[in-house]
Amino acid sequence: MSLGDHLRELRRRVLIAAVALVVGAIAGWYLYDPVYQHLTQPLLDIARQRGDEKTIALNFAGLTAAFSQRVSIAIFVGVIISSPVWLYQLWAFVVPGLTRKEKRISLAFIAAIVPLFLAGCWFAYQTLPKAVQILISFTPQGAVNYPEAALYFSFVTRFILVFGLAFLMPVFLVALNVAHVLPAATMRRTWRPAILIIFVFAAVATPTPDPFTMFLLAIPLAVLYFAALGIATVLDRRRAADKPEWADLPDDEASTL
Incomplete structure (x- = not known):
């Protein structure tokens, strides 16, 4: 495809x-x-635990704040609902550059991408109450905490989407292996730096200062990394088994053929 065709396809x-x-x-x-109701439930639960539901509440600053927040949440829900479509479109844009065999393999990527993304979002939703509880715990006794609604929902939606996108890591690792860019041997040799990078990423992506939330993201990502390593190892062994014996011979050396 020409550059113009690529741009029109994009x-x-x-x-x-x-x-x-x-x-x-x-x-x-x-x-x-x-x-x-679901996204604000952690705040309500903490307020009940403190025995005073008036000490913690969302603050909608301005006449248009509630409307703007409804639009933002609608877009957030739209991103999650439409994830099968836009993830497929991302795959479909790359497919023309793959061989017929690689296209068949890439179908498995689509079967894995959507469940992994949704699993990451669900895992973040389950982790959210703990993250909110830790952050609210810094509020001194006797003080009130009225977080601005826009900032609170920005934190919550980014927290969920970061988890969802992070769970796509093994798919991209296997895709690089299928494209002969990242051999399994390289992944096996560099697993220690990879785990370190995963923990650093988890520390940056999770907004709470405690290690608990960081481990909730880092440990699943580490497990997914080794799962991707296992799949890449199987693919490399299959390619090695299908490779003819004379493929690595020098040009000036006669093969058994």
Whole structure:
């Protein structure tokens, strides 16, 4: 494909993903009330534990704050609902550059990408109450904590999406292996630096200062890294078994053929 064809293909894929996002956001607009209730539940639980529900509450600053926040949450829900579509469009844009065999293998990536992304979002949602509890715990006794709604939901949505995107790491590692860029031997040799990078990333991605939340993200990512290593090892062994004996012979040396 020429550069112009690539750009037109990219425009088409982005347009399809954008339409899916808009449709998902419309659904998110009508799902605002239950989503709002679930995302703010950690604050309500902490307030009940303190025995005074008036000491912790969200603050909507300004007349348009509530409307703007509803739009933001609708877009957040739209991103999650439309994730099968925009993740597929990302894959479909790369497929023309793959061989027929690699296209068949890449279908397995789509079967793994969406569940992993949703699993990461779900895992973050389960971790969210602990993260909020730790951050609120720094509020002194007798003081009130009225976080601005926009900042609170920005923290919550980014927290969930970061977990979801982080869980896609093994898919990209296996994709690099299929593209002959990242052999399993390299992944096996550099697993210690990789684990260190995972923990550093988890420390930066999780906003709480405690190690508990960091480990909740780092440990699943470490497990997923070794799962990707296992898959890459199997793929490398299959390629080695299918490789003819004369493939590595010098050009001036006669083969058994």
